[in-house]
Amino acid sequence: MRKYIVSIIFIFSVLICWSSTPDLSSHEDSTSHNAKQSEEFNAGQMIIDHIIDNHEWHIATVGHTHISIPLPIILLDNGKLVMFCSSKFEHGHASYKGYKLEIERNADKGKIVKVTPGTMVTDTTAGKPLDFSITKTVAGIFVSVIIMLIIFFSVARSYKRNAGHAPKGLQSLLEPLILFIRDDIAIPSIGKHYYKYMPFLLTTFFFIFLSNLIGLIPIFPGGANVTGNIAVTLVLALFTFVIILIKANKNYWLHIFNAPGIPWWLKFPLPLIPIIELAGMFIKPFVLMVRLFANITAGHIIVLGFVSLIFIFGQMNTGLAYGVSPVSVFFSLFISLLELLVAFIQAYVFTILSALYFGMATEEHEHTESH
Amino acid sequence: MELVTPGIGLIFWMTVAFGLLLFILGKFVWPPVMNALKEREIAIEQSLHQAEAARREMETLQFTNEKLLKEAKEERDALMRDARKVREKLIEDARERATVEADRILESARERIQHEKMAAITDLKNQVANLSVEIAEKLIREELSDSVRSKHFVDKSLGEINLN
Numbered sequence: 001m002r003k004y005i006v007s008i009i010f011i012f013s014v015l016i017c018w019s020s021t022p023d024l025s026s027h028e029d030s031t032s033h034n035a036k037q038s039e040e041f042n043a044g045q046m047i048i049d050h051i052i053d054n055h056e057w058h059i060a061t062v063g064h065t066h067i068s069i070p071l072p073i074i075l076l077d078n079g080k081l082v083m084f085c086s087s088k089f090e091h092g093h094a095s096y097k098g099y100k101l102e103i104e105r106n107a108d109k110g111k112i113v114k115v116t117p118g119t120m121v122t123d124t125t126a127g128k129p130l131d132f133s134i135t136k137t138v139a140g141i142f143v144s145v146i147i148m149l150i151i152f153f154s155v156a157r158s159y160k161r162n163a164g165h166a167p168k169g170l171q172s173l174l175e176p177l178i179l180f181i182r183d184d185i186a187i188p189s190i191g192k193h194y195y196k197y198m199p200f201l202l203t204t205f206f207f208i209f210l211s212n213l214i215g216l217i218p219i220f221p222g223g224a225n226v227t228g229n230i231a232v233t234l235v236l237a238l239f240t241f242v243i244i245l246i247k248a249n250k251n252y253w254l255h256i257f258n259a260p261g262i263p264w265w266l267k268f269p270l271p272l273i274p275i276i277e278l279a280g281m282f283i284k285p286f287v288l289m290v291r292l293f294a295n296i297t298a299g300h301i302i303v304l305g306f307v308s309l310i311f312i313f314g315q316m317n318t319g320l321a322y323g324v325s326p327v328s329v330f331f332s333l334f335i336s337l338l339e340l341l342v343a344f345i346q347a348y349v350f351t352i353l354s355a356l357y358f359g360m361a362t363e364e365h366e367h368t369e370s371h
Numbered sequence: 372m373e374l375v376t377p378g379i380g381l382i383f384w385m386t387v388a389f390g391l392l393l394f395i396l397g398k399f400v401w402p403p404v405m406n407a408l409k410e411r412e413i414a415i416e417q418s419l420h421q422a423e424a425a426r427r428e429m430e431t432l433q434f435t436n437e438k439l440l441k442e443a444k445e446e447r448d449a450l451m452r453d454a455r456k457v458r459e460k461l462i463e464d465a466r467e468r469a470t471v472e473a474d475r476i477l478e479s480a481r482e483r484i485q486h487e488k489m490a491a492i493t494d495l496k497n498q499v500a501n502l503s504v505e506i507a508e509k510l511i512r513e514e515l516s517d518s519v520r521s522k523h524f525v526d527k528s529l530g531e532i533n534l535n
Contacts, residue, residue, distance in 0.1 A: 048373070051374065053373075053381065074380070111373075130379055130380070131378060131379065131380045132379070133380055135378075135380065137381055138380070138381060138384040138385075141384060141385055141388045141389075142388060145388050145391070145392045148392060148396070149392070149395065149396075152396055152400045153399070156400040156404055160403055160407070162407075163410065164411055164414055175408070178408065182408075198405060199393065199397035199401040199402075200393060200397070202396070203392060203393045203396050207392065229381065230374070231377035231378050231382045232381065235382055235385040236385075236389070239393075297374070
């Protein structure tokens, strides 16, 4: 299956990138260019480079040759759609069609900016184009989505073929999780109307869980920091938020704007409780977003930090690096195993909190006063 | 800051990709999976109920069987007792009848014997009488051949006859 997905990604890249460069483009860094800078190891910079988004999927660097998969750049610049392959930028050393990849360490690092035509100088007067590129994270999302589609279509098929019998293979691996989401998340949190929320809860849980796991695999097609990207968690939380807004009944709105059982002077003239409740409405999805993002990012930072230790000590003394490496590897391994647990727990937490919020939004009160 | 600033492109692609995933899975995968799970659970529950019912039925059946067995045993015992009684009675009757028959046979034999005896005695009497007559005849003839003696005899006999 891995081979299948890899080939899909390759075909995808080939189709979008109509550049003459091969898929696995290699670029020789001119040794005279920033030779000293590349020798210095900056742990913080390395870690940030690993966890933020990128316009190419970097696989390895051998000597001064970067092996990476170029990804398509799609820009929306003043209503004009510009598409080309990220290999045109030559890892930030060249401009193309009046754009370049910012590699200077400033606020725009890693972003696509306009240049004054014919030079490599950033045109600070021009606005930045809207970047709709298929970045590494977007490609990672696609990998997760494709793997999920393959897995769950096969599972759905085996449910149809195997109707009324004990589960088999992949189906029996996933059935406990599906039942867990239904029986331990959806039914206790939402109640008898759980059924219509099941597709969202199941999809969210498996998307987060799978993306977390793929994020732990250090090599292609894993390694994209999907759930550790704030835009991804933002969208997931927004989905939850929108569903709450659509499904909320009048009890929910009543509780926000005129919560029963609260003394009147807390609502008038200064609507203290309504303000808090209204803020809570937005804080809930915000916290969902931050929790997932922070947990996954923190895990990646710790693992990368332990690996960085080897190189930090290596700059002082080679022997020291060898001495430190077993400890570093051990701790990285330990944190990675912990991350396996976190991958599940965060998917679980996101799903159960979403389910709880849905339950709160659709709760039926027989006795409004009792609450 | 890059780390906590969501990019517009990523938000767009994530919304598209996740929305599509949600739509496709929600349309083609989750309903059959959920239905299959529910159907299987219902089937399992029904099977359990059926098994329970079958077990209960078996229990009642066993109880009935035991009762039947007990009844059959009792009936057999009663039958045996009756049969024994009947047999004894039969034997008794047979014995009685045999005794009566034997008695009757004995009686008739005795009667016949008596009868035969009487016949034999009569016959014997007749024969003795005949013989006596013959002997007497012979004797008389013998005696009469000797006239003296016959005279003597007739005298003597006449003398003996007491004329009343």
